[in-house]
Amino acid sequence: MKRLAISSLIAATLGVASTAQAQSSVTLYGMIDEAVAHYSNVGHASLVALQGGDYSGNQWGLKGTEDLGGGLKAIFNLQNGFNINTGTLSQGGREFGKMAWVGLASDSLGSIRLGRQYDPTVDLIQPLTPDRYSPAFSTPGDADNNDNSFRVDNSIKYTSPTYGGLQYELMYGLGGVAGNISSQETSSVAALYTHGGLSLAAGYVFAKNDGAAGLGTADQTQNNSVTPLFGNTPFVGSRLISQAAAQYVIGPFTANVRYSNARWKPYANYAAFNQTETFNIGGTSFAYQLSPAVLLNIGYNYTRSSGASSATYQTVAAGTEYSLSVRTTLYAIGAYSHAHGTTFSEDGNSIIAAGGTVGDLESSSSSPNQLVLMLGITTKF
Template structure:
């Protein structure tokens, strides 16, 4: 009996040591953001409204990892997006619409993840742009996904280790259509390089929403009147988007520039939106870290659309953030947009005058000009 007791004790200790060695962790996290917003023109009238997700997204999530030994880890992430002012789910009502993936990570071989996730350009190119200062600093209508309007379903993504400041990502989204492997697919790749204060990045996305009702591995983009079919009519076609960005930080200043080309090709012809619409965007911004708690930033974005309709959008934006603590920030963001030319009606069947649209904020102006201003608070946990 004594020997049996010692053996059981020994086995228990060995088991406990094994569990402790295979370290694992699960983290609950999130962000809550809300603001009071003013628009000078939305549908022929001014608008004052509560508006979330201006500096940070409203989300909560669970992420975890398990040490498998030999430099390998099992990892996962489940992330929910919600509307703070109504409590409703976002991302089409999905429970975990922002991220839902599982994978394996190696310190020497890189990381493979599968599920619903962000594309490589969002991971590697977006950090070198002004999008982090708020949606007023991004492309009107988010025609190039600079503000990560869409995620990718049914996707496999590989992220390389960092080699002397260089890192790359590859992604393929499987359409899952029997007999047609290319239908509803997505492919994307991006690479970034950092060296001190310098950051460079380039990437592309090719997404086909050619399934019934515009189904595809990539979500639809219908933010405001800048993009074709911004209403209830689904976009059926493909989007080919290319990004290039550069950023340089020196002392308290950070400056960045970017360029994107987005080609929206319809597979179903409408009376007006009957051929490829191309969006060329150039943008620059400057951030000044006044103190450890206070930052101010300014930016300019120029977008030109061409195809069956043609318009230019000039947008200037300015913002300031003040950190009350490591987790709580108050902010103010203002933007002005001037549009010239034509865009499509919501159903794509007619060409109408382009309206001012500050970034990818959901409400466009009924005139060429729009002013937007918001004051809000963000808390992270």
Template sequence: MSIVALTFSVPAAVHAQSSVTLYGSIDESVAYYNNTGGHSLVAMQNGDNAATNWGLKGKEELGGGLNAIFTLESSFDITRGSLSGNRIFAHQATVGLADDSYGTLTMGRQFDPTVDLVQPITGDSFAGPAFTTPGDADNNDNSVWINSSIKYASPTYAGFQYELMYGFGGIAGNTTGGHSYGAAASYNNGGLTLATGYLFSKNDVNGNGAADLTQTNSVVPLFGATPLFGSRQIFQVAAQYVVGSLTANIRYSNAQYKPYMNYGAFNRTQKFNVGGAALQYQFNPALTGSLSYVYTRSSGASSATYNNFGVNGAYSLSKRTSLYASVAYSHASGTTFSEDGSAIVAAGGTVGDLAASSSTRSQVVAILGITHKF
């Protein structure tokens, strides 16, 4: 996300300065689905090509290359003018210290390390949720935030960087109850970038924990409002190569959902193996085009296969405003779970994590939208 600043500086000492930056993006579109939950749908929707949010970032120079920093970022739905998840700062809320030589330490509600280092070199970064895993089963589209967390990001050493995170469950008498932890690393050399990461999240008390785990479609176990008493672990690896105007990437992930109680059909670990590839080409300074393919295979109490294809084009009217169009197709075979995990049902086509799964094997979505960044 580019940040166009509304910035002011306040002298705090002879050697120190403070600054606060206002930034954000607004994304709105009109989408057509041939089938979502059993019906065709034409609707306006929010945040397809970029997240819709606004935020404040602040920095105070403490001397010797050390800075105090904070980020407050609020997600909202421009279609309804409503907050996301009924939280004022649902996207990020952190405070910490950053040092030129030793790295950055932040605390609060934030993305896990795989979102920071792995996701940016996958197809999701080209065109958002239409290019990601059905149901976002592996968090490739940033659908998980880690609450009550502490994260360390290293400086970049000759192209190499790593991050470590721990999320506190906050449960009295149970130091590991509801906790999360993760790590990721990336390496860049010229046009080549490699990245890998791991995330573990446990919701074992009242269906709650450091990570938010609910979903909205039938790809993952226990979607909708049903809480997961269990854990999720995700491993990801990705590679990207940029040569001239062409950017190409590939990725693989393995996600595992483990129930800590018997939900009926969802009575043992459900695994998702995901492979994806994407291409983006910069035709001229204003026009880009992207293609993607994602293959998803689930196994465990149910077994399903999803083949997803996406095409996207974006045209920049200025450095801050762009128009975009996306068409995506998903075809599913096999079985998945009912909403509460009590029964096995036929798997429906699911384009990314945009909407409810189709009641048939296939789903098609076409999107026209506009993004403005400030």
């Protein structure tokens, strides 16, 4: 009788453990990307280098859910960014620089997340743009955050359920400044509507870096000479970025178009960068799934800056992806950029000639043109 009781207890315990395991999970995941890249001109010379993250960012992370019952779940995601060629941390040396958040999700009410995370325009609009194929297809200097150069600290984000194809997100990053609730804040709103093969999205993000040395809840953007300050001088001011995108998928064909307006407003006294610099960006791309393993894509980006400085950047990019498996892909990308006009020096104190710039991959060219060729591999786990 005692043996029967003990056997029943063991069986019951195992059953509870099995049920608990089915109700919660923790997943280790990641992506590793590496490429050989050739630049016709970086600063004043050609460059051949190993360069990770040309196709997708190098990252690993932990994410999980716990079923709390009644359609409610606890959720979290910790994602690290790293440099594959040096093994060092990215995003300013943060342990989980790409994202670090915890929250609750409801089947009927949506989700709320707290921590460091992407803003709603990155979540809902960017997937409809050419940036999905590589930063080479994105905005020079990433002046409009189309390649998600910045994340938002101390943020609260709400994601709605999908209502008849419509979903929206709201975010607010708390500046945490005593006596001034708006200082260092970030706010963002975006919405996505999908019906069949058609997807439409629009939104904005407003980031205020008005703290000491440009401190704010949003990261600095200092990629290359397209943006007003790209050296060691911090940007003190605000960025207001409005975006819209449309995509249509029919069979093996995918076409998209996008527009964004980015306004960089200085709050400090820079000699040349002394008024709001406005970037108007238009982009389009076309992709064809030649076979289950082969994808071909081509894109065009037009960027115009105006304000204290004025320049135009035109970029054409083309690429192909070959899937060796569901996890591993080989890729080849070529891009050419031509610039005309003027931009700012690194410290924002003088005007210089604008140089050709392919996305936010490397420094701008010392000439009006820049050509980039890349061969790479990416694998997921």
